[in-house]
Amino acid sequence: MQFSQIQHCSVVVQDLERAAGFYREVLGLTEIEIPSTFKPAGLKVRWFRLGAQQIHILQGAENPRGTQHHMALQVDDAHAARAWMKAKGFSIEETILIPGADRFFVRDPDDNLIEIIEWQEAYPNIPVSTHH
Numbered sequence: 001m002q003f004s005q006i007q008h009c010s011v012v013v014q015d016l017e018r019a020a021g022f023y024r025e026v027l028g029l030t031e032i033e034i035p036s037t038f039k040p041a042g043l044k045v046r047w048f049r050l051g052a053q054q055i056h057i058l059q060g061a062e063n064p065r066g067t068q069h070h071m072a073l074q075v076d077d078a079h080a081a082r083a084w085m086k087a088k089g090f091s092i093e094e095t096i097l098i099p100g101a102d103r104f105f106v107r108d109p110d111d112n113l114i115e116i117i118e119w120q121e122a123y124p125n126i127p128v129s130t131h132h
Contacts, residue, residue, distance in 0.1 A: 008047075008054035009071045013110040016059045020046045022108050023055060026088050027073070070105070070113035078102035078118035085116070098123075 013019035023029050029048040038045060044059035050073065075081045082092055085106050093105040100121030106114050 008056050010056040011112040012060040013057050018109050019057045023048050065111050070115050072115035072117050075116050075118050081116050
């Protein structure tokens with residue numbers, strides 16, 4: 001058995017329509033159909049395609065404001081993404097530099113933290129030594 005990738009991540013939102021608008025119109029993601037079993041079960045969710053992965057938004061009340069929990073979305077041009085988000089009225093939160101990357105944070109309308117990152121150089125992915 002081997003894990004290969006993150007298939008989806010989910011965020012809790014208070015207003016499903018408002019959040020869906022953000023993920024669709026601001027981030028430009030394509031909304032996809034949810035499983036046919038979800039609506040009859042009363043689930044209030046929306047799914048969005050992001051490359052080979054997905055983002056799921058779930059209506060609920062347990063979203064802790066100001067948390068550092070986040071997802072990171074890879075972008076091909078962080079400079080253009082900053083300008084786009086600012087033009088849409090979103091605050092940019094700069095953060096600690098990572099060598100070989102340009103990144104920043106924004107918050108969706110429900111205060112979910114989203115990292116926008118452009119990898120300009122491949123991250124070395126050096127395994128941590130478990131020998132002390």
